[in-house]
Amino acid sequence: NTKPVEITSSVAVRTALSGFLQPAGVGKGIHDREGVKAGDSYIRTYTFTRTSGSSSAVTYNLSWVGNDGTFSSAGSISLPLNREVTLPVAINPTTAGSHAAILNLNDPDTAGVEYQTMNVVVAAEQFNAANNYSVTKTGVAGRNQALHYFFNVPAGTPAFKVDLAGPSAATGTGQVRFLRFHPYGVSIDSTASTACYVPAVSTSCNGTTRTVQNPQAGVWELTVEARRTSDIANAPFTLTASILGATVSPNPDTIESAQANVGVNREYSFKNLYGAFTGRATGSNLSSAVVDRKSIGNLEQKTYEVVVDAGSTALTARIGNPSDLAADLDLFVIKDDKVLGQSADGDSEEAVTIANPAAGTYTILIDGYAVPAGTTTYDYLDVFAHAKFGTVAVTDSNGLRPAGSTWTAPGVVTAKIAPETGRILLGNVFVRTDGNVTIGTGEVRVLKVE
Numbered sequence: 001n002t003k004p005v006e007i008t009s010s011v012a013v014r015t016a017l018s019g020f021l022q023p024a025g026v027g028k029g030i031h032d033r034e035g036v037k038a039g040d041s042y043i044r045t046y047t048f049t050r051t052s053g054s055s056s057a058v059t060y061n062l063s064w065v066g067n068d069g070t071f072s073s074a075g076s077i078s079l080p081l082n083r084e085v086t087l088p089v090a091i092n093p094t095t096a097g098s099h100a101a102i103l104n105l106n107d108p109d110t111a112g113v114e115y116q117t118m119n120v121v122v123a124a125e126q127f128n129a130a131n132n133y134s135v136t137k138t139g140v141a142g143r144n145q146a147l148h149y150f151f152n153v154p155a156g157t158p159a160f161k162v163d164l165a166g167p168s169a170a171t172g173t174g175q176v177r178f179l180r181f182h183p184y185g186v187s188i189d190s191t192a193s194t195a196c197y198v199p200a201v202s203t204s205c206n207g208t209t210r211t212v213q214n215p216q217a218g219v220w221e222l223t224v225e226a227r228r229t230s231d232i233a234n235a236p237f238t239l240t241a242s243i244l245g246a247t248v249s250p251n252p253d254t255i256e257s258a259q260a261n262v263g264v265n266r267e268y269s270f271k272n273l274y275g276a277f278t279g280r281a282t283g284s285n286l287s288s289a290v291v292d293r294k295s296i297g298n299l300e301q302k303t304y305e306v307v308v309d310a311g312s313t314a315l316t317a318r319i320g321n322p323s324d325l326a327a328d329l330d331l332f333v334i335k336d337d338k339v340l341g342q343s344a345d346g347d348s349e350e351a352v353t354i355a356n357p358a359a360g361t362y363t364i365l366i367d368g369y370a371v372p373a374g375t376t377t378y379d380y381l382d383v384f385a386h387a388k389f390g391t392v393a394v395t396d397s398n399g400l401r402p403a404g405s406t407w408t409a410p411g412v413v414t415a416k417i418a419p420e421t422g423r424i425l426l427g428n429v430f431v432r433t434d435g436n437v438t439i440g441t442g443e444v445r446v447l448k449v450e
Ligand SMILES: [Ca+2]
Pocket: 106, 107, 108, 109, 110, 111, 112, 113, 114
């Protein structure tokens, strides 16, 4: 005796992409991946509406399937026809990780379950001073098993590093890999059946340590999987996730005027913001740049010209940091009426780099694709690298940098020739790990060369 009935549901959700839902931030079931940690306790309130069937109210039994205790609600709900009814759900994840359950609405007088929703709450591991910005998980991975871990990476983190220990070339240690999933839910590693294992099947991926530079802020998922050919049933592993970062000061280091081919002595200081690492500061070549704060209106287009010299090794144009946070600006690099590069996604953080650019005049076009405030200011940079401009040299060597530690290193900035009028010389001081991962960046600006 089947009697189909139409029921709809809505509830606030929070993921890195939930702003793109229609309406924004609302889904059919609970899905909180961002902003939750173990021990949190809060309420999500559903709205249910029954839009067909009996003209009198119908009572549905509520049951949670697969619930580990994270979700709790009333045991039934009465739904009059075409009227919104709210249901508060208490959420109490007591352990880190993903907690999921199905919510069933069942009219006991009819066959089958009338309506159900999927519910997920992710309590992410947090990086803090108490854990030295490093979280270690130990476990065993069975053949073909995938284990899932979640880590909250704060905004502005320079590097997110993951290490795997345990499995090795030694017999009886198993064959295991980790894969990294971006807060948007997609893998940034190859998920091919041969990729990223320890011991390795292919050499395209380092199975024991990988680092993301400037990771997207939000909750990253790491999976640990044992291959079907793993040589023990259950392979013990240790997975360590860390965030790394260091500041450079002064930043920017501005030199008002330098004499051509005469080194200017500097001293740079560094501070380790997060977990301990082994590394050093290093310099770069100087490049020819325009660093400016510009403004643009809604649907307006602005162009800037760069004359790139023969022998340049890279041309970069970059915009960002708009005063109108809702603005969507796009960036195009054009030469001889051809678009050679573009960066045009849904925000105003855009960058294009052209390696070994041909000499000539390039047009940097900024498109005010959407500026809700009418007009917005934004950071503008164009820069081309050429060895002829000079160097930033920093004298430092790899050393252990404990959490919170500071150190200094001397530098010499040597400007060789002046850039074109209206441009400055721009270089960098970097902090790099002994594995050559950049975890801190400072700018050096030479405003005038005489
Ligand atoms: Ca039923």
